[in-house]
Amino acid sequence: MISIYGRPLTLQALRAALDDYREKILSGELARPPADEKILSKSAEFLDDLVSPTLFPVINATGIIVHTNLGRAPLSQHALSALQDAAKGYSNLEFDIAAGKRGSRLNHAQKLLRQLSGAEDAIIVNNNASAVLLMLSALCKEREVIISRGQLVEIGGGFRIPDVMAQSGAHLVEVGTTNRTHLYDYENRINENTAAIMVAHPSNFRVIGFTAEPSIEQLAQLALKHNIPLLFDQGSGSFLDVTPYSLDYEPTVQEGLQAGVDLIAFSGDKLLGGPQAGIICGKEHLIGKLKRHPFARAMRADKLCLAALIATLTHYLKEEPLQKIPVWQMIAQPLSSITQTAEKWQRTLQANLIHVEIINGRSRVGGGSLPGSSLPTKLVAIMTTDAQRLSKALRHASVPIIGRIQDDKLLLDPRTVLPDQEEDFLNSLIGICKNYD
Numbered sequence: 364m365i366s367i368y369g370r371p372l373t374l375q376a377l378r379a380a381l382d383d384y385r386e387k388i389l390s391g392e393l394a395r396p397p398a399d400e401k402i403l404s405k406s407a408e409f410l411d412d413l414v415s416p417t418l419f420p421v422i423n424a425t426g427i428i429v430h431t432n433l434g435r436a437p438l439s440q441h442a443l444s445a446l447q448d449a450a451k452g453y454s455n456l457e458f459d460i461a462a463g464k465r466g467s468r469l470n471h472a473q474k475l476l477r478q479l480s481g482a483e484d485a486i487i488v489n490n491n492a493s494a495v496l497l498m499l500s501a502l503c504k505e506r507e508v509i510i511s512r513g514q515l516v517e518i519g520g521g522f523r524i525p526d527v528m529a530q531s532g533a534h535l536v537e538v539g540t541t542n543r544t545h546l547y548d549y550e551n552r553i554n555e556n557t558a559a560i561m562v563a564h565p566s567n568f569r570v571i572g573f574t575a576e577p578s579i580e581q582l583a584q585l586a587l588k589h590n591i592p593l594l595f596d597q598g599s600g601s602f603l604d605v606t607p608y609s610l611d612y613e614p615t616v617q618e619g620l621q622a623g624v625d626l627i628a629f630s631g632d633k634l635l636g637g638p639q640a641g642i643i644c645g646k647e648h649l650i651g652k653l654k655r656h657p658f659a660r661a662m663r664a665d666k667l668c669l670a671a672l673i674a675t676l677t678h679y680l681k682e683e684p685l686q687k688i689p690v691w692q693m694i695a696q697p698l699s700s701i702t703q704t705a706e707k708w709q710r711t712l713q714a715n716l717i718h719v720e721i722i723n724g725r726s727r728v729g730g731g732s733l734p735g736s737s738l739p740t741k742l743v744a745i746m747t748t749d750a751q752r753l754s755k756a757l758r759h760a761s762v763p764i765i766g767r768i769q770d771d772k773l774l775l776d777p778r779t780v781l782p783d784q785e786e787d788f789l790n791s792l793i794g795i796c797k798n799y800d
């Protein structure tokens with residue numbers, strides 16, 4: 364143990380094991396001291412626990428593509444190798460090769476983002492939450508920002524639009540009602556202290572029924588008329604139209620800008636399918652103000668993020684996201700191919716005497732995007748009398764398998780199981796299910 368873990372750690376583990384046994388003896392739980400081997404094996408457990416990473420890969424069989432709890436977007440091969448290259452050695456992160464002097468990290472990906480979005484300029488920060496905070500802090504501090512009551516949402520993980528606004532120093536002016544807000548509601552509240560109109564995507568929440576919101580175009584015209592910017596927190600921004608996959612229409616980033624949005628902010632690791640990042644595209648003079656704000660430095664993206672993001676954006680430029688970006692491969696995967704995979708799993712499992720059924724179900728895009736819309740899928744249902752217990756056993760596999768439970772059935776969705784994990788997944792599944800009822 365000393366040769367593997369070093370002396371201080373081994374000593375600590377031995378002491379912890381001894382303490383544990385002493386307590387058990389004092390409390391009467393143990394009648395006599397354990398054998399030496401037991402103390403050693405308990406110490407080994409402590410050591411193993413101390414050095415094993417708390418962050419490790421899992422298999423996502425939930426069918427939720429951008430699963431916030433499971434790390435959101437898996438990266439493309441190209442993004443992975445770009446990230447590795449950037450991590451391994453030095454790069455021109457802040458070095459201008461042509462001039463031979465200090466450059467700016469803010470210049471990376473700018474050309475790509477301009478080309479893809481049609482925006483004049485762009486800035487990349489750590490995540491979209493910081494992007495929103497930066498926009499509001501740099502442009503709206505101690506002034507008023509008008510937003511519809513229907514958009515004062517909590518996105519999850521404690522990100523609440525009104526709280527973020529308060530932290531930025533901007534004064535929230537809420538207009539309209541939860542379900543209906545009209546253009547005149549905004550117009551009535553514009554005064555000389557208005558800094559901006561803000562639109563926030565309601566993320567994983569939807570108001571249905573008797574509802575009304577002015578369009579982005581209408582708000583853009585209103586903002587232009589009063590010479591104030593229109594800011595759009597799009598959350599899960601996308602360069603690709605989702606409607607070909609029978610998902611509900613959402614404007615793309617380019618459409619948002621075309622409609623007259625001055626600044627649009629979105630995440631790098633939601634529908635975009637890249638690394639965690641916050642991207643803001645829009646008017647040059649506004650992006651300039653963001654770049655000069657002290658928060659821009661505090662929230663700056665690191666080189667690994669930039670490398671992976673540039674590689675991801677390049678896929679869009681080359682019109683190959685459906686072939687190269689895992690999130691889009693999963694969205695675009697036809698039902699016939701999912702059915703084939705489900706049938707293959709069924710054959711393999713049945714050959715091992717594990718009884719499964721294939722049932723119709725729905726996959727979701729997740730990540731707070733496209734609430735209420737879903738993709739048709741085939742689910743592999745494992746027949747068991749205790750789905751909770753089986754689910755727990757699968758979670759404790761060497762690479763944990765995360766499925767979902769519905770009507771006392773354990774369901775696995777082939778859509779989100781990555782091809783290179785499939786073999787291990789099946790072997791692990793067989794190993795665990797064989798020991799079950």
Ligand SMILES: *Cc1c(COP(=O)(O)O)cnc(C)c1O
Pocket residue numbers: 490491492493495518522563564565566567596597598599629630631640641730731732
């Ligand atoms: C997800 C989301 C955010 C937060 O983005 P992160 O990249 O998770 O920081 C902010 N606003 C909206 C509307 C979102 O959907």
